[in-house]
Amino acid sequence: MQKNKPGGGFLLEFVIITGMSGAGKSQAMKAMEDMGYYCMDNLPPTLLPKFAELCCKSKGTIDKVAVVVDIRGGIFFQDLFDSLEELEKMNVKYRILFLDAEDPVLVKRYKELRRPHPLNPHGRIIDGIEEERVLLENIKNRADYIIDTSKLTIGMLKEEISKIFVEGEEFRQLTISVVSFGFKHGILLDADLVFDVRFIPNPYYIPELRDLTGEDKAVKDYIFAWEQTNTFLEKLLDMLEFLIPYYIKEGKTQLIIGIGCTGGRHRSVAITNKIVDELKGKGHRAIASHRDYKLD
Structure with a gap:
């Protein structure tokens, strides 16, 4: 992956992990952590520019960053696009990794973990999934990489992420x-x-x-x-x-x-x-x- 030079300083890799709840963002973050990235989970989008600024001030101590941003941030998620514009002004050329999965797979994962959907904690899981898809449509369209985890094991997901961020292979979205x-x-x-x-x-x-x-x-x-x-x-x-x-x-x-x-x-x-x-x-x-x- 091409590295970035925020503010003309040291080289920085800045990856934003997002996507559907239950699609494997936590596993993706663990994979990135194993690859030497400094990882931050559930960061409110409005804090993305501040976090990037802190990384810049580390003077190279933190040069590879992966941040999970999703709808758990609630109303703060609406600030995501403003924060992306701010990162661009700071010359931080971020990459977006979007994780997705088919609706039946997501429902099954929620049921196995006995967890409610964060957007519909007292109602049907599928209703929460449908609402989340609408909220994430625009950010998915801006993603640099989309991985469908419906048929992937944890090992397969880690392998796909490694191909993108470590081996530098051309990514095929299909x-x-x-x-x-x-x-x-x-x-x-x-x-x-x-x-x-x-x-x-x-x-x-x-x-x-x-x-x-x-x-x-x-x-x-x-x-x-x-x-x-x-x-x-x-x-x-x-x-x-x-x-x-x-x-x-x-x-x-x-x-x-x-x-x-x-x-x-x-x-x-x-x-x-x-x-x-x-x-x-x-x-x-x-x-x-x-x-x-x-x-x-």
Whole structure:
């Protein structure tokens, strides 16, 4: 990341972490702290310029800063854009990291933690989420980086943050989640694209492969020994390379691709993993997950 020179002095990295409540801002702050950033949680936006000024006066003692700012600041959150303008006048070239997640994921996280939503502590969680999305719309549009944490583990989130702020990799706002599933357990409801791979011969009918999964070498060797498997994979990857730039242009931050076979244990698992490997090899942010492979 390009460093900044507030007031013509020492170099300073100033990162503002914001986003939806429950999307992982606290975990992001911990990741930044592990990377050597001085972190401040729940700072009222109106204090951002003062905090930046104090960092400047540290004479280089504090040269990397990450600040979490969100709607917990209540009415003070309305001062955020005024504070950003003040930072610009101070020549502090901040970066904004916005964390997001799908509504059902946020609701589930709140229920697991048995916490009310800060904007609707005595009402429905989903109502608070909807209100928060409206309040955060403008700051999300100004974000330099948007990470959708719906399908990310804590380790995956830390890896994405490291790619941006440590390794200096080009950030792609689109996260591609490839999910294997079995049609007999129900179609993948949240998928943007669904592909049926039941046309490939089924390893289930090979006795020595039946109890294995698509993550086992013997099963993968069987599946990819068929010409139709490799032709399908080639054509699918070619189509995705065509579609991805248009999804990014439309502002989409997550693309969910469902790969379905009969039970979600063999063919869909192996092909999902292969698709993700190929996408990562082309520089895309791709994640594999398997919904049903332990059910059979």
